Amino acid sequence: MHTQPSNYLKRVACAVITVSDTRDKDTDKSGKLIVEQLHASNHQVNLYKIIPDETELIEQTVAEAVHSKEIEAVILNGGTGISNRDVTIESIQHLFDKELPGFGELFRYLSYQQDIGTASMLSRAASGVVNNRIVFALPGSAGAVTLAMEKLILPELVHMVTEIKKDLT
Incomplete structure (x- = not known):
């Protein structure tokens, strides 16, 4: 585990976007889990949206x-x-200024070990930097969201945002 410098950012302002043709605010268990876990870790959620699996709308959002x-x-x-209908990756990957392949690799590895076994190879979870913001694309299942948030995103979110911002004027 790395130590954080005293000037390290403590709270990250986040957007949570659920991509689904069938979920709404009442049935969006995964989106709610992300929001709850961000709040529990003292992060802000400044945008929460549910949008359909439509390439242009995903890209625009x-x-x-x-x-x-x-x-x-x-x-x-x-x-x-x-x-x-799974078009999230196609909608956002071309926006990446920098792709972080390690996120998807680690997510699939952990999914294989701790959650769904060989079905983890069907996941195209991805992460990258777009306009100096970190972007994560997770599967929609509650198990996948919990795994990604607890094991990968929350432990590194502050570090990632701090790294992105450190050279900006």
Whole structure:
């Protein structure tokens, strides 16, 4: 575990975007889990949206979030599988200024070990930097969201945002 310098950022302003054709605010268990875990870790949620699996809408929503002064991190859930309607990755990957392949690799490894076994190879979970914001795309299942948040995102979120911001003027 790394130590944090005294000037280290403590709270991250986040956007949570659920990509689903079937969920709404009452049935969005995964989006609510992300929001709850961010709040429990003392982070802000300045945007929470549920949008359908539509390429242009996903791209537009992420672009708006990463250009908002009130957002430092974007966490999407849903649309990362291999069905025809799973278009989250295609919608955002070309926006990445820098891709972080280690996130998807670690997520699939942990999913294999701790959650769903060989079905983890169907996940296309991804992360990258867009306009100096960290963006994560997670599967939509509650198990996947909990695993990603607890084991990967929350332990490194402050560190990632701090690294992105450290050379900016």
